[in-house]
Amino acid sequence: MPLPRWLARLNRRVFNPREIRKGVRPVLTHVGRVSGAEYRTPMDAHPVDGGYVFICNYGPESDWVRNVLASGSARLRAGGRDCDLTSPRMIDHDEAWALLPEGTKPMPGWMNVSYLRMDTAG
Numbered sequence: 360m361p362l363p364r365w366l367a368r369l370n371r372r373v374f375n376p377r378e379i380r381k382g383v384r385p386v387l388t389h390v391g392r393v394s395g396a397e398y399r400t401p402m403d404a405h406p407v408d409g410g411y412v413f414i415c416n417y418g419p420e421s422d423w424v425r426n427v428l429a430s431g432s433a434r435l436r437a438g439g440r441d442c443d444l445t446s447p448r449m450i451d452h453d454e455a456w457a458l459l460p461e462g463t464k465p466m467p468g469w470m471n472v473s474y475l476r477m478d479t480a481g
Contacts, residue, residue, distance in 0.1 A: 385437035387413075391422075392429035398422075404437055407458040410478040411435065411444065419449055419473045433477065443480035450476045 385404040390397055400423045405412045415424050427433045427447045435442050450458075455474035456465075 385435055387423065387427075388434040388436070389423055389426045390430050392426050398426065402435075404435055405459050405463060406437075407460075407476070410446075410476060412450070412455055412458055413475045413477070414455075415473040415475055418471075419475075424473070424475055427475065427477070432480070444477035445480045446478045448476055450474045 384401040387400045387402045387404070388397060389400070402413055405414070415421055419425075428449075431445065431447065433444045433447070435444055452474065455476070456463075458476070
């Protein structure tokens with residue numbers, strides 16, 4: 360089971376703004392599918408050949424996942440550099456772990472996480 364929604368709401372309001380201010384973690388910028396507002400979400404972005412894999416700890420119903428899937432694109436700021444991402448798609452566990460760099464820590468077995476892959480534009 361993904362992490363509970365109440366924890367996602369707490370992270371969004373309390374911890375995410377702190378992480379963004381620190382400027383250490385990659386930040387995904389995406390557009391709200393209903394509001395059209397721009398949102399920034401700190402992420403664990405795993406570089407793979409031709410793009411990135413994101414581990415969706417809160418499942419595919421997370422707002423950021425739904426926003427990215429609806430818009431078809433996002434922008435990632437990682438390591439002081441920006442890159443445009445396209446072609447978001449959910450991938451299964453086996454495909455994700457075949458792509459993730461060796462040494463990536465697996466999620467605890469009780470967490471039924473989802474995976475999103477995006478390609479770098481251009």
